[in-house]
Amino acid sequence: MNYQENRIIGYLISVLLAVGYYSFQVFQKYQEGSFDLTTISSSWGSVILIAIAVQIVLSIFMGILFSFIPASTRSEKNISLSDERDQLINLKADQISHAVFGVGFLIAMITLAIGLPPLVMLNLIVYSGFGAGIVGLITKLYLYRRGF
Template identity: 30%
Template sequence: MTYHEKRSVVHILSTIALTATYFPYVMNNYMTPGMNTEEILIFWSKAILVLIPVTIVVKIVIMILFSIFNAVATREELPKTDERDRLIELKASRNSQIAFGLGFVGALAAIALGNSVTIMFVFMIGAGVFSEVIDHLSQIYYYRSGV
C-alpha cells in the first residue's frame, strides 16, 4: 500500500471515528427531550459549527501523527504532490460532491415526507460523512486502477 492509499484509509477511519464519537456525545449531553423546532435548529446549527474547527484540529493532529509513524516505519520521505495526484484529487472531489448532493436531496426529501428536523440533519451529516468516505475511496481506486 502506497503512502497516498494509507493516508486515505486514515482519513476514512478518522472521519468515521470522529462522527461516531462527537454526535452521540452532543446528543446525549446537550439535546433535551421536548425541544421545539426552533430549539432543535439552534442545537444542530451549534453542533455543526463546533464540529468544523474540531474536525480541522483533530485531522491535522492525526495526519501529523500518521506522517511521523509512516516515516519511522518505512524510512521514506514524504512524497511530493505532482500533476497525477492533483488530477486524482479533482476526480475524487467530483465523486464526493455527487455523493453529498444525493445526501442533500435525501435530507430535503425527508422533510418533504413529513419527518422531523432532526432526521433532516442526520441525513445531512450522514451525507457529509458519506461524501468524505467516497472521496478517499475514489482516491484509493484511482491510485490503483489509474486515471
C-alpha cells in the first residue's frame, strides 16, 4: 500500500469510530428514556461537538499511525505526497461526498417539512455528514486501487 492508501484507511477508521461513538450516545439516550423527539436540547449539541472532537483527534492519531510508521520502515526517502492524479482523485471523491451529503440534507429537510420532530432532522444531518465522509474515503480508496 502506498502513502495515500494508508492515510485514507487511517481516516476511514477514525470516521467509523466517531460514528460508533455518536451511535452509542444516541442508543444510550434512547435506553435512558431521555430521547425526547419533540425538542433539541443542549445535550444533543454537546454530543455532536464531542463526536466531532473525537473524530478530529482520531484523524490526527490515525494519520500519524498510518503514514509515518510505514514510511519509517521503507528504505525510500523521496515519497511524492501529491500529484495531479491525487488531485483528480480528491476532486472526484469530494464531488461524490458532497452529493451524498446533499441528498441526506434534502431528506432531513423533507422530514422536517412533513412534520416529523426536529431531532429526526438533526440526526439525519449528522449521519449524512458521517456517511458522506465514509463514502468519500471509500471512493478515494477505490480510485487509488483501480489506478484511476
